[in-house]
Amino acid sequence: MSGDGIDKRALFLISYGLYVVSSRMGDKLNGQVANAVMQVTSDPMVLACCLHKENLTTQCIKDSRLFTISVLEEDTPMTFIGNFGFKSGRDIEKFSSCACEFTSREVPYSPDYSLAVIEAEVIDVKEVFTHVLFLGEVKYAKVLKEGKPMTYSYYHEIKKGKSPKHAPTFGLDTGKVR
Template identity: 50%
Template sequence: MNSIDPRALFSLSYGVYILSTEFEGKKNGQIINALIQVTSDPICIAACLHKDNYTTELVEKSRRFSVSVLEESVPLKFIGIFGFHCGRDFDKFNACSYITGSTGLPVVTDFTLASVEAKVLSVIDVYTHKLFIAQVEAAKALKEGKPLLYADYHSIKKGKSPEKAPSSIFNVLK
């Protein structure tokens, strides 16, 4: 690890999103920053989640998830609902506004610029995390605005990463 300077990794660009799912009436979601579009025909995305997270468990069972793209003005307190509470003990959807998307998935609408709904095609084990490759089934722009970048979450909002986040290594830079 001595040859890895976390500042170099911090220069990679990420957004901040809420990834949600539902399985057998149980809704849950979490903050993620590891999300990319990987193909355009068909449109596929990849999302990375920690193996121990409740959302990961539900996505594996449901094989579907939604993504809410957060706007730059989202309050840190709101991010905390989905970033620092466990859905096994706390109903995050009672603390926000959401709709049921066209595929039946919950989509958080508070502070959200756009939503994407996807079905999981494959899951790749990556040490402490699982990488979900999914095909987009629906996408909708909800309002105009600037998306929250992960670097701004740290530099402007002074937010930290949860211990299980892929980017928790950046907390040492605070």
């Protein structure tokens, strides 16, 4: 436990999934790995997605007001996660190394290693310190294949993955709950 009374290991007990959040800004396509995604309501269907305010994907979503969520499967290789999670779209074209498809509203996503894709239209945006919380109404959703969705716990424990610098959970990698 840290000196401020916060045992950061407790936060690892909150369940997360692992997703690729994608959007576009004009002709620029971008996506990133995210774990801070959740369904907020069912009627209408609304998702919440939280991304670091400095990330290119955040800028793309602010510009287009649209985003996709791809639900990653457990078999997703670390090279795919690394492409979307540890590289900047300012330096590389992330969709050049994988299949890229588009929703009817021209929002990009990769079907590679994705169990499902969900498209949402932004209905609200909240600044939360270092991050931006997007609330999006679901406009399209499709199951692409059957499989087990990757949890953030699986990513850390089985795949031995780390949290990138701009992840909401960065800094929590310091201890495991036993």
